[in-house]
Amino acid sequence: MGADGFQSDLGHAGRAELEPSPPGGLLDVLGVAAIVLDAEGRIVFWSPEAQALLGYSAPEALGRFAAQLLVAEEHVDLVLRLFAQVMEGEGSWAGVFPVRHKDGGTRLLEFRNMRLLDDRGDLYALGLATDQATLRRVERDLALSVRLVDQSPIGLAVMDPELRYVMVNPALERINGLPAGEHLGRTVREALPFLDADTVESGMRQVLATGIPLLDQYTVGRTRADPDSEHAWSVSFYRLEDPGGTVLGVATSAVDVTDRHRAALEADRARHRLALVADASVRIGTTLDLEQTCRELADIAVPELADMAAVDVLDSALTGQPTTVPANGPALFRALAVAVAYPTEAAAATDPPGEVARYDADRLVTRAVNTSRPVMVPHVGEADLSRIARDPRAAALLARAGVHSYLAVPLIARGEVIGALDLVRARNPQPFTEDDATLAGELAARAAVCIDNARWYQQQRDTALTLQRSLLPDPPPRLFGLEVASRYQPAGAAGEVGGDWYDILPLPDHKTALVVGDVMGSGIKAATTMGRLRTATQTLAGLDLEPTQVLRNLDRITAGLDPCFATCTYALYDPHSAQCRISTAGHLPPVRMRTGRAPELLDLPTGAPLGVGGVPFRTTAVDLGPGDQLVLYTDGLVETRDQDIDTRLDALITLLDGPHRELEYTCDHLLAALRHPDDHDDVALLIARVRR
Template sequence: MSPVNPLDDAATARVVVDDDGVVLEWNEGATRLLGHTASDVVGGPVSALCAPGGGCGGLLTGDAASEQRLVSTVPVRHRDGRTVPVGLIAHRRPPRGDRPGRWVIVAPVGETSRPLQPDDPLATVELVQSPCAMAVFDAGLRLRAMNTDMARVMGAPAERLRGLRVTEIGGREELAEVEQTMRQVLDTGKHYSVRTYLPQLGGSGVIRAWLTSMAPVLNGSGAVCGVSLAAHDFTEQLRARERLELVNEASTRVGTTLDVRRTAQEFADVLVPALADFVSVDLLDPEHGGDPPSEPPSPGVPVKLRRAADRSVLGRADAFPEIGELDSYPGTTLQSDALSQARTLIVTDTPEGMARRFAYRDGLARRVVEVGLHSALAVPLRARGMILGVALLARHRHQERFSRDDVLLAEEVAATAAVCIDNARRYSREREVALALQRSLLPRSLPVTAALQAASRYLPAARAGGVGGDWFDIIPLSGMRVAMVVGDVVGHGVQASATMGRLRTAVRTLADIDLAPDELLTHLDDLVVRLSEEAGNDGSPGEVGATCLYAVYDPVSRRCSMARAGHHPPLIVRPGGLPEPVEMPAGPPLGVGGLPFEVADLELPEGTVLAFYTDGLVTHHGQDVDTGRARLQEALAEPAESLDASCEHILARLLPKGDVADDVALLLARTRGLPSSKVATWDIPADPALVAAIRKQSVKQLEHWGLEEATFTAELVVSELVTNAIRYGARPIRLRLIHGASTLICEVSDTSHTAPHLRRARTFDEGGRGLLLVAQLTQRWGTRHTPEGKTIWAELTLLEGE
């Protein structure tokens, strides 16, 4: 019975037949039309109702079985034996779960199927010949009249449809809302409108958008006797708005990062399922990492493309290339053809025909047939005169083929995506150059020293700012001392990395001449000032800034002196204690010029840990420095198996998951002390006659240390250095021997600030060969200046086992 009016079930003949042709339902209207009762036909074949020779038995089989809606006139056998031509509409109901597919067949019965009489109030409604589809329905919501355009929309003439409800004509659930709104018009006498989206009846199945306006029809006494309906097709306006929305969405969703693959994936995600059921993005691989070509490839020549992204409504399939995979596309493929012609290409065919175009890869052709792909288009990706690659769009769930409007939309979105991909490609290349430069300037491994056990971590920035100028270093100094340095150049990119390299080189050079921390930073400050001046020669502001912290640790005295130029103070963890910042003067940042730097001296027990770091570790996502430093102290206080493990733990605790916005440098150093038994010191009288006695004491000390094999060389070095100090130095003079794990260090100090230097002695000269001999016999030698004077030192390499 009708869900709208339970009493009008006899006004429509309704029959349900399954896919095997067995009658499942037979209503009162069908009995009224053909005389057969439900008990006569239900469970039997529908072919038994066909008139002899009428051929209606094949109506729902063969090619017709693939249709969703059939409109036809068939000869049917009446119970009394006569043949009745019946104009019917058959609606296909696909299988759902365990329920098999079936057909719902309807036909009008009775007075409502006849044309309106002139005296009928419904006949007063004027049905004009216009692009607006118009129809009139009676109080039972059955069609009584319609204009030509409505007949086109309904897919059948009025003679076939008159007397049927709108749900019976369309046979779709979406029309139930329309029928319900028509009932509201009858009940209230008010105007209503409703929007529906459904395939055009009797057409190609293309989804159309309809605005249906309904108004009551009044009789002479003013009572509602029917409903007039006008349907407006606003599909094109809706699609135009959807295209604009898609273009706007692409402008905001594509290019959110400077990562090529992620940008390509954003492009594919925007188009699926809004425009296509499948999208792939394949990019050309430039030779030697250069720019993509500006000229299209030759026709018919295979093209190598790398899969950057893909998206499907069905998920990824094994037949697709993996993301990042390089594949060869023959000249017959749609991708290769579109690139060679440098224009968008559309192909529409049967799934079997489309499969031949995708047979270049195992399993892909079979996949095309399985999903029923019927339309595809390939859009070349071009930006700044270069060909970046090609995007392939395909449809299988969308019933519509790609149209010219779809091509324009795809090209517009692809143009936006191509610029974003090229921006990401350029950024990635520049970042790779900056990273390579930065890696070449940073230490590949920390030197092994007797003074420190150290571990470090460096993470380059991975966001739009690019790599920066953070650096760290450990520099072995004379006397088994070691320098620790950490710095940060203002800005990002190649320029910051280059500046960092220059500053790191300058620090190592200044450290090599054993400058005190405050003096070293003063020279470094002058260098940054000069760099700023040079950068401003082209008219630019020329602002170059940096921060730096420089510390020197002596394992013999176990003291550490450090100075900083605007950098964060290190954290210190004494044995058994908690992390705390080192209290020391801040000092101005490098590049300010003219301001002094101050030194802080600390005594560090053996096993003390110093933590040096840069901004990126403690300031991110708007976090202030104090909060970041407090979190660093908490992480550093937690026990770890080693300094390396502690580094990993700190990064995991402090840094957000994913890319970091700024460079991060972290250096942890645990101090070691040299036992007093490994150091021997003598005050030297200024008497050349006592040099022999000094040599004997030195040899005796070496024998005490078990260094007999080094005594000959050490005796010569001590003799030369002490003799030079007595002759050219100033009192007091002191000799110190330091026994390291692999080196023996000889140091002679005096209060003269004049540094010795090598010179080439002539053949008959009696002197001038002492320092040359020292240089030849030792691993390295040098001079360092102290507030009291100078120290000449020389290092001898000890053989294994010494």
């Protein structure tokens, strides 16, 4: 081939450039010597490697018979015979042969001998030789390397400086699900599109540039061999250099750590579930308000568990009826809470909170309460939507919102099903799993007890409040010389309703008794005791007794009841004397408001609460002129847990200061300014003003 042809091939190969090889390559390691003999056996060519291997310089070797120079006498006949075979064209000869060194010693050399023919028809013998020990060491190292690479369970590859595959071992073929032939010559981006190629190739370039290995780089993806499952690999990159320091490329190793990855994900999910359950224990049931408790359950389920959550309680559970739903019958639910992770028209498909909805036995939520077991539809189809939604319109809304997975979990408290938690996913692409059902069941179990407590307290509160209101007085008839306004406000907590009362009692000779009291304790028992004391007070007042006598008799009556104490203020107004005679039993002092003067707390003997027994009571006469007002109240109006009583009484005086207003307005103003909906005590308030 001429020079033109050689350049053309190079040009065809893509303008390859000839570059010198730096020392230190494999040929340099082997030190292969080249020796050429003529047909007579004389040495006619002697390479520098031959001198390095055998010690003879070229002038010392050229022209001499090789057998005489290099072969021991006992091997000369064998060498001549082998030389003759080669020169006669019977093939090449390869093997190990002892050769004499210039220093007198013997070296075992690995030979490759072959016949050469020049352009004039002359024959020569070419001998290529290297030190046997060196060759065996290189062969052993190479064989070990090949075996290690081929049999290694670790995926191994070599990339050239252009980051194209030049070697892939079988383990990496299995890991990537791609034969070696489909790797070679391609980049990571071309061969493995399922990986994050930008990150991988960026790491390789960094290693090429710096020579610093990158170890244990974590990457996740899906292979062609298993496209439905996510796999994880630990990948390391090393720069490859030859003995002379020339960069050959990058070696990569990949270990499949999918099992470890999945175990870590599962452990993380378990920790997340535990954290969510722990958070639910704190956030659900913060009050005994039924609707608030249901909202807390819905809020904690979104968005951690679902894109939308609804809490529905059986209507029978709210009315105190048996909650058993017939196996093949419909169920009546009252929607109490809905939560969404983002604005969605699917929210319009839920039952509005507070409304009652009837679901037939074929509905999934009904099945959940009928069977006391979760009902899960991982992949919701069109037919499923009709069993989830309340009507076709709601089903269409859910379909348009992209709802694709559904889960209903019964709310079970103390062995009784009281409702259900409904969960749907739309934007969250993952279907509900058994793990999700287990987590939802744990949340529902904890919340159900809180909801059950709230509904029982609600029933108790309603009962106590009904009893309390039934025991409070009707609006009084027109009073002589007085106009009055009154309020009763129950406590925010169900169990704390029932102890406070007021009374307005018209008496003979145009007198009026004004009474405010507070039975210590709460609930139905306190309300019942209050009713008994109120009845006794009405009876005693009708006897036209002095306030001290009334309290003395009430004290004796209270002491005869179950262990009970009560505070009370009894005020007897006489319009003829323009005086109000007041006696208190451990109660907060009334406020007197006089025209043109600042409101004042009356300085009265406090006395002991009713029920202590044997403690004297005293009566104080207070002047009340036209337009003057007397404000009687229970401690629920002014006592709080975060402020002392003096600060709160000052706030009461401040609110009453200023121009006198209508009594009804004053009542509402005081309650709005001093009370909070969650206050833990009820309050009775009574304001009387002397008519002009």
